[in-house]
Amino acid sequence: MKTLNILSGGAAQGLVRSLAPAFEAETSLGIAGDFDAVGAMADRLRAGVPTDIVILTAALIAKLAGEGLVLRSSITDLGRVETALAVRAGDPSVSADDAASLRAALLAADAIFVPDTKASTAGIHVAKVLAQLDIADVVADRLKIFPNGATAMRHLAESRDRRPIGCTQSTEIISTRGVVLSGTLPPGCGLATMYTAAIPTHASSASQAQRLIALLTSPETYALRSQAGFVSDAT
CATH class of the missing domain: 3.40.190.10 (Periplasmic binding protein-like II)
Structure with missing residues (x-):
């Protein structure tokens, strides 16, 4: 089976895995890649690891966009964690x-x-x-x-x-x-981090990556995002 290559912070692993069957049924593509510390994943993208989609903190995605490594037009927020x-x-x-x-x-x-x-x-x-x-x-x-x-x-x-x-x-x-x-964590010690998806500039399966982003962020999958621990700014 062909696969969509992803580099993601560990925060999104549960959500991506829960939606993988629906994505595979629609596109006949599996999802392969790594889920690890966001800094390590950004460095892998910079090193040229073949990647179709990245899910990292909003701040890091913005930095990668500034470096010309992801398409600004593809940047989409998933929610805060x-x-x-x-x-x-x-x-x-x-x-x-x-x-x-x-x-x-x-x-x-x-x-x-x-x-x-x-x-x-x-x-x-x-x-x-x-x-x-x-x-x-x-x-x-x-x-x-x-x-x-x-x-x-x-x-x-x-x-x-x-x-x-x-x-x-x-x-x-x-x-x-x-x-x-x-x-x-209590007030003064807490942290709520926005996680964001984007398509790398040199992605080989950009259209399929865009479909996965749409699936991850659609109103129909709001309940799954919430169950996984993502908080919408609209809530």
Whole structure:
């Protein structure tokens, strides 16, 4: 089967996978590619990896457009994704209504599962929050850092630590078996990131990529986007 090549932040993996059967039925194309930290995916596009569609943060897509690597006319927002807390399925939920309760929750954890703190949207933000709460040094040896949020959540699900917690994009939590969304980050510590799709300048299947973007953003798939963790500005 021929495939549509995609480079995407991990935040969109669950949504893309849920719509893949409908896309394949309509176009006879499968979806192949990578879902990882947005910085790493942008670098792969810059390196010339054959790509028909990219889904990254709006800020990064705008930068790639400025570099002439994606078509400005194709840029389409999918929705915002919040950075959130996760726990293992069956563990007590952890919520944080303010910075103080978030600080307490993180200090109470004996392992904190997060994505790449230098290349992923959520990981970079987690590092900032830990510094903001003045606990970065205290919890440094408890951080379990993985290439992306989905991988971090899979390891959280399998963790044998006594009180583990995770922090990554809500979409990555929702789409991972064995973990549950425990709450978003509180005011002053939160992050809601717009994710955006675009077609690379040298895409070989631009028309099919445009169809996938239309499917991902259509009113008919709003419920799927919402279930996956995407929040519309219209809501």
